[in-house]
Amino acid sequence: xxxxxxxxxxxxxxxxxxxxxxxxxxxxxxxxxxxxxxxxxxxxxxxxxxxxxxxxxxxxxxxxxxxxxxxxxxxxxxxxxxxxxxxxxxxxxxxxxxxxxxxxxxxxxxxxxxxxxxxxxxxxxxxxxxxxxxxxxxxxxxxxxxxxxxxxxxxxxxxxxxxxxxxxxxxxxxxxxxxxxxxxxxxxxxxxxxxxxxxxxxxxxxxxxxxxxxxxxxxxxxxxxxxxxxxxxx
Amino acid sequence: xxxxxxxxxxxxxxxxxxxxxxxxxxxxxxxxxxxxxxxxxxxxxxxxxxxxxxxxxxxxxxxxxxxxxxxxxxxxxxxxxxxxxxxxxxxxxxxxxxxxxxxxxxxxxxxxxxxxxxxxxxxxxxxxxxxxxxxxxxxxxxxxxxxxxxxxxxxxxxxxxxxxxxxxxxxxxxxxxxxxxxxxxxxxxxxxxxxxxxxxxxxxxxxxxxxxxxxxxxxxxxxxxxxxxxxxxx
Numbered sequence: 135x136x137x138x139x140x141x142x143x144x145x146x147x148x149x150x151x152x153x154x155x156x157x158x159x160x161x162x163x164x165x166x167x168x169x170x171x172x173x174x175x176x177x178x179x180x181x182x183x184x185x186x187x188x189x190x191x192x193x194x195x196x197x198x199x200x201x202x203x204x205x206x207x208x209x210x211x212x213x214x215x216x217x218x219x220x221x222x223x224x225x226x227x228x229x230x231x232x233x234x235x236x237x238x239x240x241x242x243x244x245x246x247x248x249x250x251x252x253x254x255x256x257x258x259x260x261x262x263x264x265x266x267x268x269x270x271x272x273x274x275x276x277x278x279x280x281x282x283x284x285x286x287x288x289x290x291x292x293x294x295x296x297x298x299x300x301x302x303x304x305x306x307x308x309x310x311x312x313x314x315x316x317x318x319x320x321x322x323x324x325x326x327x328x329x330x331x332x333x334x335x336x337x338x339x340x341x342x343x344x345x346x347x348x349x350x351x352x353x354x355x356x357x358x359x360x361x362x363x364x365x366x367x368x
Numbered sequence: 369x370x371x372x373x374x375x376x377x378x379x380x381x382x383x384x385x386x387x388x389x390x391x392x393x394x395x396x397x398x399x400x401x402x403x404x405x406x407x408x409x410x411x412x413x414x415x416x417x418x419x420x421x422x423x424x425x426x427x428x429x430x431x432x433x434x435x436x437x438x439x440x441x442x443x444x445x446x447x448x449x450x451x452x453x454x455x456x457x458x459x460x461x462x463x464x465x466x467x468x469x470x471x472x473x474x475x476x477x478x479x480x481x482x483x484x485x486x487x488x489x490x491x492x493x494x495x496x497x498x499x500x501x502x503x504x505x506x507x508x509x510x511x512x513x514x515x516x517x518x519x520x521x522x523x524x525x526x527x528x529x530x531x532x533x534x535x536x537x538x539x540x541x542x543x544x545x546x547x548x549x550x551x552x553x554x555x556x557x558x559x560x561x562x563x564x565x566x567x568x569x570x571x572x573x574x575x576x577x578x579x580x581x582x583x584x585x586x587x588x589x590x591x592x593x594x595x596x597x598x599x600x601x602x
Contacts (some may be wrong), residue, residue, distance in 0.1 A: 143494070234494075234500060238509050287512050299530075356426065
């Protein structure tokens with residue numbers, strides 16, 4: 135009988151924001167898989183480091199950071215094959231995912247390759263979106279507000295259209311797109327309402343008005359924008 | 369010295385989807401507060417029931433289910449006053465919140481009344497959005513997709529505009545708005561792509577194509593819509 139594939143959301147970075155279910159599955163795991171940069175660094179593994187059993191087999195999926203998709207997809211092919219070998223041998227495999235597996239997560243690439251063949255369970259996690267809101271001092275959405283979540287790499291004109299039509303806005307994966315995003319928010323006269331949050335829930339966390347955001351924003355940073363007058367106050 | 373106010377996200381319903389931090393704070397709590405219906409039922413308390421210490425003081429905030437906001441706001445005034453009494457006496461107060469406190473959560477009303485005076489910490493939780501995606505068998509968002517989250521009570525014409533302009537769509541708090549939402553999705557020719565999820569992560573969970581959704585959808589139900597051809601497959 136084949137093993138089960140688990141895609142496990144680890145939350146935004148603070149290991150204490152892992153769910154009880156994630157903790158149980160990881161601490162009992164025989165095989166633990168995770169994506170890593172080419173230099174071996176893995177944010178997902180770092181979050182779960184204290185929970186992974188010493189004798190667990192670890193499967194590292196090295197993801198090349200190229201613009202073309204081919205090399206990364208080849209890495210997921212290889213990772214899926216490595217994981218399938220364990221599943222075929224009847225061993226469950228726990229895949230570590232920062233945040234939530236199905237929310238802009240790379241787990242989807244393994245899911246696409248393996249879930250048709252093997253029993254698969256996705257364990258949701260706390261996303262960086264609500265982790266950033268929690269430290270921003272301002273509710274994300276109230277009542278009947280529409281929330282629009284926008285990836286930072288989006289084209290500037292499209293981003294401007296989306297934000298113009300939105301009520302509450304979250305811009306994720308800011309990183310090197312910060313200058314573009316500033317221009318878009320300035321054009322919409324929304325910069326004064328924008329909060330910048332970097333590495334929410336980690337010791338290095340920063341929460342700043344957008345105007346004070348550092349020029350070298352990391353990939354794990356986010357901008358929260360509200361329009362209107364704090365509808366949650368009444 | 370005053371106590372600290374904690375707004376604690378409990379996740380979508382399965383107690384095992386509570387974070388380790390929520391578990392620690394609740395299991396060590398002296399005072400636990402939560403919203404409840406007028407009949408005393410509290411979904412938040414039900415999620416945390418096995419973790420609340422037997423000798424904890426419980427503060428129940430009875431929220432009248434009226435269309436006018438006045439009675440509910442008066443209930444939050446009273447709840448905030450009850451909580452403030454404990455904080456003034458130096459006792460920390462843990463407020464239980466289903467899902468995440470700042471994501472369409474009623475905790476915002478206590479936050480507005482108390483966070484200016486008392487030290488306040490918000491502990492994010494797993495939202496029903498990613499919990500529904502986890503069981504839907506389909507990633508919520510990939511790559512540079514914009515995600516639009518829409519509350520079910522939104523006006524039909526406005527809802528249609530928002531969905532027309534969106535890529536991935538989540539419609540929350542479906543309940544008695546199901547018939548209206550069906551019409552909107554039919555008009556946009558998106559019903560075939562829609563998945564209905566009810567009470568994700570609970571034993572009574574249902575996951576169905578929208579066409580098979582029950583007519584009496586509960587408040588805790590959601591519809592997930594994707595456009596396009598599963599961009600996560602490659």
